[in-house]
Amino acid sequence: MSDDSNSVNMEKRPYHHGDLRQSLIDEGLRVLGERDADSLSLRELARGVGVSATSVYRHFPDKDALMTALAVEGLAQLGAAQRAASDAVGGGEAGFKETGRAYVRFALANPALFRLIFATPAVAPCRLDSPASSEANTLLQANAAAEAARQGGEAQVHAVQAWALVHGLAMLMLDGQIPVDEGLIDKVVG
Numbered sequence: 001m002s003d004d005s006n007s008v009n010m011e012k013r014p015y016h017h018g019d020l021r022q023s024l025i026d027e028g029l030r031v032l033g034e035r036d037a038d039s040l041s042l043r044e045l046a047r048g049v050g051v052s053a054t055s056v057y058r059h060f061p062d063k064d065a066l067m068t069a070l071a072v073e074g075l076a077q078l079g080a081a082q083r084a085a086s087d088a089v090g091g092g093e094a095g096f097k098e099t100g101r102a103y104v105r106f107a108l109a110n111p112a113l114f115r116l117i118f119a120t121p122a123v124a125p126c127r128l129d130s131p132a133s134s135e136a137n138t139l140l141q142a143n144a145a146a147e148a149a150r151q152g153g154e155a156q157v158h159a160v161q162a163w164a165l166v167h168g169l170a171m172l173m174l175d176g177q178i179p180v181d182e183g184l185i186d187k188v189v190g
Helices: 020-032 042-049 063-088 092-109 111-119 135-151 155-174 182-189
Strands: none
Touching: 020 042, 020 063, 020 111, 042 063, 063 092, 063 111, 063 135, 092 111, 092 135, 092 155, 092 182, 111 155, 135 155, 155 182
């Protein structure tokens, strides 16, 4: 009999995370790339990064705190995708349309994360009336103000119209109500 015959043999990975909080977020994003947020657990993420389940609670007191952190990171990724799309066409009116297309494409590429972003009440930066800011909201507000200057009307109305259009299109495609079609995205948004 070996010395460890009465113990559970588990692969032990040493803890070498310089930033455990970020490692847990990264693992959460990876899991959300595979399935919905409801099935994600703190224990699973701890296993995924090779730490004990109790160490997770040093950074996230509960699952809601983790979900909020994932939603905030997702919103940052959405904003970055929109900024890159706008910059690729030189900004302006064409850039505004590209931010909308990027919004829909982000939703289709990251359905669980996208749904989490907009189902997390604590992520106030995605609200139009929030004083907090996100890249996505900053772009929306700036583009809506420019649109109002070009066409007249209220910037806030332009913002709501643009957001409702792309969010509605994204949800219709995610829910299978209309087919995912790149050409349709270009026509509807553009």
